[in-house]
Amino acid sequence: MPLEVKIPPMGESINSGVLAKWHVKDGDVVKKDQPLFELETDKITSEGTAESAGQITLKVAEGTEVKIGAVVATIDPEAGAQKSEAGSKPAAAPQASDSRPLAAEPSPAVRRIAAETGIDPAKVEGTGKGGRVTKGDMLAASSPKPAETTAAPAPIPQSATPNPSSASAKQTRKKLSPLRKRIAERLVQAQHEAAMLTTFNEVDMSAVMDLRKKYQDDFVKKHGVKLGFMSFFTKAVVQALKDVPAINAQFAGDEIVQNHYYDIGVAVSTEKGLMVPVIRGCDTLGMADIEKAIGDVAKKARDGKITLADLEGGVFTITNGGIFGSMLSTPILNAPQSAILGLHAINERPVAANGQVVIRPMMYLALSYDHRLVDGKEAVTFLVKVKQAIEDPARLAIGI
8 A cells, every 4th residue: 555755744833845856756666764855944944755665656746835744745665666576677578469570580679679668569560571670660660750740930020039138038037935935034024123233343363273273183183073263253152141141131022031051053054045053052062062063063954954953942143254255244133032243254454463563364243133132331242252252262261
């Protein structure tokens, strides 16, 4: 009996999605746990897999919106086994339905074409000696028939002839994916509902860069992962959140919720859009643990393996536009969080140090925050704390 392939549950807040892509074709024999389809929802993109081996019959076309629990295909284990068994045996030579010979002698080419196309040689008009069917006859029979001759279309007037500058040549259109639609809604919602303000500072990256250069080889040898900038900023943010707890709060109706944990979201750019997987308990993790966790969730996001649980519960977000070369930006809040830190490109610039002009690797920092919850003094203090920790990383080790 065929087994139903259903859209699996993905969390209480997700009721439907779009079946964006089939990884198999109708009638394919699939293996257990083989990826079957890609489902896009307003929060994540995930894959559906086969719960059993067998021959699959597709019931929903790509691009169709489907409800959670909907049947999108069936898998027939018995038909799949029969098809696999038949495919492992050599194809039987077709038998003629009358006494007319196929060729002057058993012709391998005729039999091969018959096996590949399913055409019965007995029903093909033979042109060989004595009416025998030849290879050419079989090829002619398997070729598509020419379409019936129709009247030629009237010539297009010169003024109506398409040209490269026409609108149709300049534009293409595609339907907005649920994920991209949801991202757009959340960004507009954040701007409409929060009193968003951004404050800036700059940080000298010399100390962190020197530490990475000095200990990188030993760090990789011991932990199997590179020491990046994100672990420094994550630890700096955790320390700053402890010093300025107003940043670690959020609105919930007519209440203010003060968080006492440090689950930090890290923005990841994917082909489907921006996602913010959350690193849990960053106050208890070491630098290597943070680097590994960031690498793991970033890979899951880009591979379409991210789950709803990976995206929920963050108290603060870090986004790094610097990897794309951004010099300065004003990041938008990741609601319901009250603040987000934007990192940018590191560029050597002349700065004043001890009464002299020196060249230093500098980065602009941007903190966007909800002014309903966070006062300017608190926002500036928070950003200064992050700056101090990055410029003097020893502070992170002793917690000041």
